[in-house]
Amino acid sequence: xxxxxxxxxxxxxxxxxxxGSLTLLPLQAQIQNPFPADTLSTINLEEVLLNGIRAKDDxxxxxxxxxxxxxxxxxxxxxxxxxxxxxxxxxxxxxxxGGIGYTGIRVRGxxxxxxxxxxxxxxxxxxxxxxxxxxxxxxxxxxxxxxQLQRGVGTSTNGSxxxxxxxxxxxxxxxxxxxxxxxxxxSFNTLKNTLQFSTGPLNExxxxxxxxxxxxxxxxxxxxxxxxxxxxxxxxxxxxxxLLRALAFGGHEITDQAWYGVxxxxxxxxxxxxxxxxxxxxxxxxxxxxDNQVDDYTQNHFQFHWNQQLNKNWDxxxxxxxxHGYGFYEEYNDLWYQQNVSFDNDISFEYLQLPFYTxxxxxxxxxxxxxxxxxxNDYYVANMALNYVTPGTTLNIGTLWSRYVGDHxxxxxxxxQAGDVLPRKRFYENQGIKSELSIFAKGQYQWAANWQGxxxxxxxxxxxxxxxLLAGPEPIQINDDFLFFNPKAGLxxxxxxxxxxxxxxxxxxxxPNRTDYENGSPKPESxxxxxxxxxxxxxxxxxxxNVYWMAYKDQLVLTGALDDVGAPIRQNVGNSRRIGLEIxxxxxxxxxxxxxxxxxxxxxxxxxxxxxxxxxxxNLGRTNLAYSPGIVAGNAIIFAxxxxxxxxLLTKYVGKQYMGNIDAESSVLEAYNxxxxxxxxxxQPKGWIQSVEWSLLLNNLFNVAYVSNGxxxxxxxxxxxxxxxxxxxxxxxxxxxxxxxxxxxxxxx
Numbered sequence: 001x002x003x004x005x006x007x008x009x010x011x012x013x014x015x016x017x018x019x020g021s022l023t024l025l026p027l028q029a030q031i032q033n034p035f036p037a038d039t040l041s042t043i044n045l046e047e048v049l050l051n052g053i054r055a056k057d058d059x060x061x062x063x064x065x066x067x068x069x070x071x072x073x074x075x076x077x078x079x080x081x082x083x084x085x086x087x088x089x090x091x092x093x094x095x096x097x098g099g100i101g102y103t104g105i106r107v108r109g110x111x112x113x114x115x116x117x118x119x120x121x122x123x124x125x126x127x128x129x130x131x132x133x134x135x136x137x138x139x140x141x142x143x144x145x146x147x148q149l150q151r152g153v154g155t156s157t158n159g160s161x162x163x164x165x166x167x168x169x170x171x172x173x174x175x176x177x178x179x180x181x182x183x184x185x186x187s188f189n190t191l192k193n194t195l196q197f198s199t200g201p202l203n204e205x206x207x208x209x210x211x212x213x214x215x216x217x218x219x220x221x222x223x224x225x226x227x228x229x230x231x232x233x234x235x236x237x238x239x240x241x242x243l244l245r246a247l248a249f250g251g252h253e254i255t256d257q258a259w260y261g262v263x264x265x266x267x268x269x270x271x272x273x274x275x276x277x278x279x280x281x282x283x284x285x286x287x288x289x290x291d292n293q294v295d296d297y298t299q300n301h302f303q304f305h306w307n308q309q310l311n312k313n314w315d316x317x318x319x320x321x322x323x324h325g326y327g328f329y330e331e332y333n334d335l336w337y338q339q340n341v342s343f344d345n346d347i348s349f350e351y352l353q354l355p356f357y358t359x360x361x362x363x364x365x366x367x368x369x370x371x372x373x374x375x376x377n378d379y380y381v382a383n384m385a386l387n388y389v390t391p392g393t394t395l396n397i398g399t400l401w402s403r404y405v406g407d408h409x410x411x412x413x414x415x416x417q418a419g420d421v422l423p424r425k426r427f428y429e430n431q432g433i434k435s436e437l438s439i440f441a442k443g444q445y446q447w448a449a450n451w452q453g454x455x456x457x458x459x460x461x462x463x464x465x466x467x468x469l470l471a472g473p474e475p476i477q478i479n480d481d482f483l484f485f486n487p488k489a490g491l492x493x494x495x496x497x498x499x500x501x502x503x504x505x506x507x508x509x510x511x512p513n514r515t516d517y518e519n520g521s522p523k524p525e526s527x528x529x530x531x532x533x534x535x536x537x538x539x540x541x542x543x544x545x546n547v548y549w550m551a552y553k554d555q556l557v558l559t560g561a562l563d564d565v566g567a568p569i570r571q572n573v574g575n576s577r578r579i580g581l582e583i584x585x586x587x588x589x590x591x592x593x594x595x596x597x598x599x600x601x602x603x604x605x606x607x608x609x610x611x612x613x614x615x616x617x618x619n620l621g622r623t624n625l626a627y628s629p630g631i632v633a634g635n636a637i638i639f640a641x642x643x644x645x646x647x648x649l650l651t652k653y654v655g656k657q658y659m660g661n662i663d664a665e666s667s668v669l670e671a672y673n674x675x676x677x678x679x680x681x682x683x684q685p686k687g688w689i690q691s692v693e694w695s696l697l698l699n700n701l702f703n704v705a706y707v708s709n710g711x712x713x714x715x716x717x718x719x720x721x722x723x724x725x726x727x728x729x730x731x732x733x734x735x736x737x738x739x740x741x742x743x744x745x746x747x748x749x
Contacts, residue, residue, distance in 0.1 A: 053121060053157040053398070054148055054168055058444065060454050060490030060502035061154050062531055062546045062582070064088065066147040068172065073648075073678050073695050076184040076742040077192035077215050079134040080141050081105035081112075084167075086634040087149055088584045089600040091627075091654055093709035095258040095566075097220030097272075097737045098188055099699075100228075102135050102255065102295075104709070107151055108550070108578055109604045109628030110164020111558055111568065113513060116157055117167045120247070122303060122321040122381050123159025124169075127404035127434045128514040129567065130160055135253045136299040136325070138228035139213035142194055143249070145172035151582070152548055153488065153506035153529040156440035156458040158383055158400045161486060161508045163527055163555075173236055173245065174198035174209055184695075184744025187737070190217040192744070207236045220737035222274040223289060224258035241309035250300035257293050257329070259566030261711055261732030271705065271735040280336040290332030290370070297327025297375075314388055321381035328372040329565055330413070335368045344564070346371070346471075352412055353427045353473055357419040369415040371427070373471070373565065377406035392446040397439075404434040410471055430468025430476055432514060437461050442488075450495075454504065456488035462511055470518065471564075478517050482524060484509035490531075499536040505529070515567045516556060523554045523572050543585040550578040557606070558626045560660040560667060560712030560731075573661070575607040576625060594638040604628035611662050615716065615725035624658045626712075629671070631655035644683070650676040659712035659731060666729045672706035674699075690748040696741070703739040710734055 055063045064087055071083045078099035081092045095102040104112050113130040117123070125132055134140070150166040157166050177200030184192045191214075198209035211232040218225045230251035237244040257276040266273050277293030280286055304320045333346040345351045347366045357364055381402045388395040409429040412421070442456035466478040490504030506529040512522035533546030556570040563569055580602030587595045604625040611620055633653040640646035653673045660667040677698040684691045700706075711732040716725050 053118065053155060053166075055150055055155055057500065057535065058452055058492050059155065060492050060504040060531070060533075061150055061506075062152055062533055062544070062548070063148055063150040063154070064544075064584070066149070068141070068145055071141060073680055074697055075139075075141050076186065076695065076697055076744050077139070077190055077217070078742075079103040079138075080147075081134060083141055084147065084149065085652060086598075086636060086650060088582050088598040088634065089151060089580070089602075089632055090149075090634075091629065091632060091708070093734065094736060095221070095734060096217070096224035096226065096255075097258075097735060098190070098217060098740060100190065100215060100217045101219060101224065101226040101253075101258065102133070106627060107149070107165035108548075108580065108600075108602065109625060110578075111627065113568075114163035114510075115165045115167055116154075116159055116162040117169070118158055119169045119301075120171055120303060120305060121158055121168075121317075121319050121383060121385075122301075123400075123402065125160055127160075127379060127402070127436075128377075128406055128432050130513040131567075133297075133299075135226070135228065135255060136251050136297060137249070138215050138230040138251045138253065139192070139194060139211070140169075140230065140232070140249070140251075142196065142213065143171050143211055143232040144169050146170045152531055152550065153486075153508045153527065155488065156398070156442060156456050156486065158381075158398070158438070159402075159436075161460070161484070161510045163508060163510055163525070171232075171234070171247065172209075173207060173234065174200065175207075176200050179749045180746055181749075182744060182746040184742055186697075186742035187740035188218045188220055190742065191215070201238075205237055205239050207234075207238070209234050219256070219258065220272060220740070221258050221735070222272045223256045223276065223293070224274060225256050227254045228252070243305075243307040245303075245305040245307075247303040247305075248301070250298070252298045253295070255295045257295060257331075257566075259562070261734050263730070263732060267707070267733045267735060277332050278334060278337060279332065280334055282336060284336050284340060292330055293332060295327070295329050297325065299323065299325040313390055314386070316384065316386045319381070319383045321379070323379040323381075324377070325379075326374075326376040328374045330370065330372045333369050333371065335366060335416075339366075346564075351427070351472060352415070352418075353425075354412075354415075354418055354421055359417075364417050364419070367415045367417040369418075370413040371410055372413060373408075373410045375406060375408055377404065379404045394444040395441070396443070397441045399439040400436065402434075402436045404432070406432040408432065408468075428469045428471045428473055430466060430470060432464070432466040432478075434462065434464045436463075450493055452492040452494075454488075454490040454492065456506075458484075458486040458488075460484040460486065460509075464511065466514070466517070476518065480511075482509075482511050484511075484524075498538055499534070502531070502533050502535070504531045506531075510556075512556060513570075515563060516570055518563070519569050520571070522556060522570075525552060525554045525556050525572070527552050527555075540588040541585065543583070545581070545583045547581050548579070552576045552578075557661060560626055560710075562711050562713075573606050573609060576605060577607065578602060578604045578625070578628070592639055592641050594636075594640070596636045596638075597634070599633040600631070602628065602630055602632075604630070606661055609661055613662075613727045615727075620662060623661050623663050626659055626661050626667075627657055627709075629655040629657040631671075645679075645681050647677070647679045650678065654708070659710050660714075662714075664712070664729050666731050667712040669707055669710055669733075672704060672708070674704050674706060675701045677701050688749065692748075693746045694743070695746075696743045699740050699742070700736070700738055705738060706736055707733045708736050 081103045082099035085092045091106045093104040148168045154166040179197045182194045194213045196211040213230040215228040232249040234247045277290035302322045306318045309315045383400040385398040412425045438460040440458035446452045462482040488506040493501045508527045516522035528551045530549040554572045555576045561569040582600045584598035606623045609620045609623045635651040638648040656671045679696045
C-alpha cells in the first residue's frame with residue numbers, strides 16, 4: 001500500500017563518507033502513492049539483468065509488483081515476509097510473535113520452501129532445506145528497489161522450481177548522491193538504527209553506496225530476543241552500454257530459540273511461555289532456564305554482475321555469486337524433561353557417542369549436556385542470460401550452474417557425567433553436496449493486433465549427495481540424480497487499451513529437501529498449473545482477477561510435525577489440488593482517499609489421503625491440505641489530506657485452517673482478523689537538513705489474541721493398554737503479539 005513519498009534526496013558534489021538511512025514514511029506495500037513522485041531515481045536494470053525472469057503486463061502469469069517506496073512506512077524493523085503481509089493470498093508467521101527474528105511466508109497455502117526467491121537473479125533459497133531465512137539478512141528491504149511476487153508456477157527462474165510462488169528482489173543502485181540516518185523504537189524494547197549513503201555518479205561512470213543496520217528486540221514470547229546486524233555495499237561502473245556491479249552484503253544474527261510453541265492449556269494460561277532451555281531438578285521442579293539457548297549464524301554474499309547492451313535488439317548479462325554461511329544452535333538437554341516429557345534421547349551416551357562407564361556399582365548411560373549443532377556451507381552460482389527484443393517479439397535464453405557444499409556436525413560443550421571425554425567432542429558429522437545445471441528459453445510473439453503467444457521451456461538437472469552420520473547416531477547416505485523438463489505456455493488477449501485477458505499452463509517438478517530424506521524415502525513431486533486472469537486499469541481504478549487450478553502428483557505436504565530444530569516435516573501424498581479465485585484492486589475514490597482491497601478464495605484438498613489410526617490403515621478420501629485457509633483477505637484505506645500527512649488503516653483476515661491433513665478438530669487454527677494503523681508526518685526545515693519524517697505503526701490495533709501458526713502430530717499409545725493401540729493427537733501453537741507499536745524518525749541531509 002503506498003506510502004508516503006520516499007524522501008527527496010539532495011544532490012552532493014562529492015561524498016566520501018556518509019551516514020545512511022531508511023525511509024520510514026510510506027504506508028504499506030501495496031498501495032499506489034497519492035503524493036507527488038520522488039525525485040530520487042534509480043538505475044533501471046530490469047531490461048538487462050532481470051529481463052529473463054521477471055513478468056510484465058503482457059506475460060500470461062499472475063503477479064504483483066511492490067516498490068521500496070510502497071513499504072517504506074512499515075519498514076521499521078520487521079522482516080520482509082511481514083512487510084509483504086497484505087499482498088493477495090499471503091499468510092505470514094513469526095516465531096517470536098512480533099515480526100522480528102524468524103518469520104515465514106505462505107502463498108496459496110504453500111510454505112516458504114515452495115516460494116522460489118532470487119536476489120538480482122541469484123537463488124536465495126537454501127539449497128538443501130529449500131527454505132528462506134530472512135533473519136540472516138536483517139533490514140534487507142532497505143536495499144531493495146522492487147519486489148515481484150509471481151503466484152503459482154510463474155515463469156522459469158533460477159534455482160529450485162516454484163510450487164507456490166516466486167519472489168524476485170532487485171536491489172537499488174542510486175543515481176543521486178544522498179545520506180540519511182534513521183532510528184525507530186517500539187514495543188518489546190525494539191530498536192532499529194540504519195545508516196545509508198550513495199555517492200551518486202562520480203566522473204559520470206562510478207557509483208558507490210552502502211548501508212549499515214542494527215536491530216534488537218526482546219520479542220513478544222519469553223526469551224525470544226533478537227540481536228541482528230547487517231551490511232550492504234555496492235560499487236558500480238557504467239559507461240555507454242556497459243554496466244558492471246560488485247555487491248557485498250550479509251548479516252549476523254543471534255536469536256533465542258522460539259520454535260517450540262506451547263500446548264493449548266499453556267496458550268490459555270500463559271501465552272508468552274517459552275519452554276526452550278528449561279532446567280529441572282530430579283523431582284521435576286523447574287529451576288530456571290539455560291541462558292545461552294541460542295541460534296547464532298552469519299551469512300555473507302558476494303555478487304558480480306555484468307550487463308551489456310549489444311545493440312537496440314540484443315543484450316546479455318552474466319552473474320556470479322559466492323555465499324558463505326556458518327553458525328550453530330546451542331541447546332541444553334535436561335535429563336528429567338527428556339525422560340518424563342519429551343522422551344527424546346539427546347541425553348543418552350549412545351546419542352552422544354560416548355562410551356558407557358561404571359561409577360561404583362552403577363553403569364552411567366545418560367547425562368545432562370549442552371550441545372552445538374553446526375552448519376558451515378558454501379554456495380557458488382554462475383548464470384548467464386541473452387535477450388532479444390523487438391516491438392512484436394521477445395526472446396530470453398538463460399542458464400545457471402550452482403554448487404552447494406554444506407558441512408553438518410555436532411559438538412558436545414559440556415556434560416554432567418561424561419567420563420574422560422574432552423570438551424567439543426564431535427558426536428555426528430556429515431556433508432551434503434548439491435549441484436545444478438539448468439537452461440531455459442522463453443519467447444513471446446505478437447501474431448495479431450490483439451493476440452500474444454508465450455512459450456517457456458526449462459530443463460533442470462540436479463545431483464544431490466549426502467554421506468556421514470546424523471545425530472542419533474544414524475548413518476545417512478543419499479545419492480540422487482534428477483532431470484526435470486518444465487514447459488509453460490500461454491496466451492494474452494488485449495481487449496482494449498485498458499484491459500487484458502490471459503491464460504497459461506505450466507508444468508513443474510521439484511526435488512525433495514534434506515529433511516524429507518531424513519524422515520523417509522521421498523519422491524520428487526510434480527504440478528500442473530492452469531491460470532486464467534483479467535487485468536485492467538483506468539485513471540482512478542486498477543484491478544486484477546484470476547482463477548487457478550493447481551493439480552499435484554506426489555506433493556510433499558506439511559504434516560504439521562517439526563523435527564528437533566523446528567524444521568517442518570513433510571510427506572508425499574498421491575493426488576492433491578488447489579483451486580482458487582483471487583481479486584485485487586486500487587481505487588482512488590476521492591481527492592484524498594485511496595482504497596486497496598484484495599481477497600482470495602480457495603479449496604485445497606488431498607484427493608486420496610491414507611492415515612493409520614489405532615493401528616488400522618484408513619482411506620480418508622478427500623481432506624483439507626495443511627496450513628491452507630479457504631479465505632485470505634487484505635484491505636487498506638489511506639487518507640492523505642496534504643502532502644505532509646497521511647494515515648492508513650490496514651486489515652488482514654485469514655480464515656480457518658488445519659495444521660494437519662486428517663481434518664482433526666484438535667489441529668484447527670481459528671480464523672483471525674487484525675488491523676494496523678500507520679501514520680506519517682513530513683517536515684521540511686530550512687537549512688542543511690533536507691527533511692525530517694516521522695512514522696508511527698500501531699500493530700494489532702484492537703489487541704486480538706490470535707495464533708498464526710502451530711504444529712500438529714500424532715503418535716500411537718501402546719503402553720496404556722497392551723491389547724489396544726490408541727492414536728493420540730497433539731498440537732502446539734505460536735501466539736502472536738497483541739497491541740504493539742513501532743515509531744521512527746528519518747533525517748535526510
